Amino acid sequence: MAESLQLPIIDLISPDRVSTARAIRQACVEVGFFYLINHGVEEKLFKKVLEHSKTYFSLPVEEKMKLVRRNNRGYTPLYAENLDPSSGTQGDSKESFYIGPLEDSTAVGTLNQWPAVEILPCWRSIMEDYYKRVLDAGIRLISLIALALELDEDFFHKAGACDSPNAFLRLLHYPGELQLSEQVVYGASAHSDYGMLTLLATDGVGGLQVCREKFKRPQIWEDVHHLSGTFIVNIGDMMERWTNCLFRSTLHRVMPTGQERFSMAFFLEPNPDCVVECLKSCCSDSSPPRYPPIRAGDYLEERLKVTYAA
Numbered sequence: 001m002a003e004s005l006q007l008p009i010i011d012l013i014s015p016d017r018v019s020t021a022r023a024i025r026q027a028c029v030e031v032g033f034f035y036l037i038n039h040g041v042e043e044k045l046f047k048k049v050l051e052h053s054k055t056y057f058s059l060p061v062e063e064k065m066k067l068v069r070r071n072n073r074g075y076t077p078l079y080a081e082n083l084d085p086s087s088g089t090q091g092d093s094k095e096s097f098y099i100g101p102l103e104d105s106t107a108v109g110t111l112n113q114w115p116a117v118e119i120l121p122c123w124r125s126i127m128e129d130y131y132k133r134v135l136d137a138g139i140r141l142i143s144l145i146a147l148a149l150e151l152d153e154d155f156f157h158k159a160g161a162c163d164s165p166n167a168f169l170r171l172l173h174y175p176g177e178l179q180l181s182e183q184v185v186y187g188a189s190a191h192s193d194y195g196m197l198t199l200l201a202t203d204g205v206g207g208l209q210v211c212r213e214k215f216k217r218p219q220i221w222e223d224v225h226h227l228s229g230t231f232i233v234n235i236g237d238m239m240e241r242w243t244n245c246l247f248r249s250t251l252h253r254v255m256p257t258g259q260e261r262f263s264m265a266f267f268l269e270p271n272p273d274c275v276v277e278c279l280k281s282c283c284s285d286s287s288p289p290r291y292p293p294i295r296a297g298d299y300l301e302e303r304l305k306v307t308y309a310a
Ligand SMILES: O=C(O)CCC(=O)C(=O)O
Pocket: 170, 172, 188, 193, 200, 202, 208, 252, 253, 254, 263, 264, 265
């Protein structure tokens, strides 16, 4: 049995921003995960998104395949993705739907694919509403992350990260019944996220686990519990690069529990032209930058190529 992890709770609207930034710093250095409350996304909207996500995934597979993933937007069927190509498994036991930057925020917004209104009326507007609200929470959180790094609140804005960020909402469905197989099957195999931050909402069904020491053997996996009304926030690899590994992009996975599960992950990636480069405050002569500067768009493209290489 995995141990359960106690994660700190961060209040996005706390007037005491100094203490909040301090708590975020500790969480990001020690675990790379925390809960976020008072994020401004209403429970009612969250429930609507969940309901509409369920309706989409319950469509016949031929209907879902009409929107098969293009330009990293649209539908990915079961077992088509392997987040841990080294796992040697047939692929993750999940299906997903990606929504990228919206039309009214960037020129590339038109790349999104949407189910036909005759089949799922209101679907698009509900997803767009949710996307905008989570993006807003994420951008506000980025200012606190800057404070946590002893930078000016607008550091990441000035670096161009928050100007039309390349954010993706991913609806996820993990089927409950498990395929009879000799192989281990993961809902989502072990991985770290690619961007700055991820804001995750789940339907309350368990399965999410983190491994704090990825190089330690045997690996120790700890359960992350659902806390109603919160987002589970985690640091992604680009933030780890920016901070020279001070902030941790922690390995995580979803184990099948035999129960059907739905979740929504919002990946806040910087603007593709933003250069992710070791922060001056995070390196020194004795601790030089571990990674060269990289354009966020190039980094993301490379990571996605590996994930979908199979
Ligand atoms: O579904 C979850 O709880 C986590 C999903 C996840 O880690 C991901 O999509 O990157």
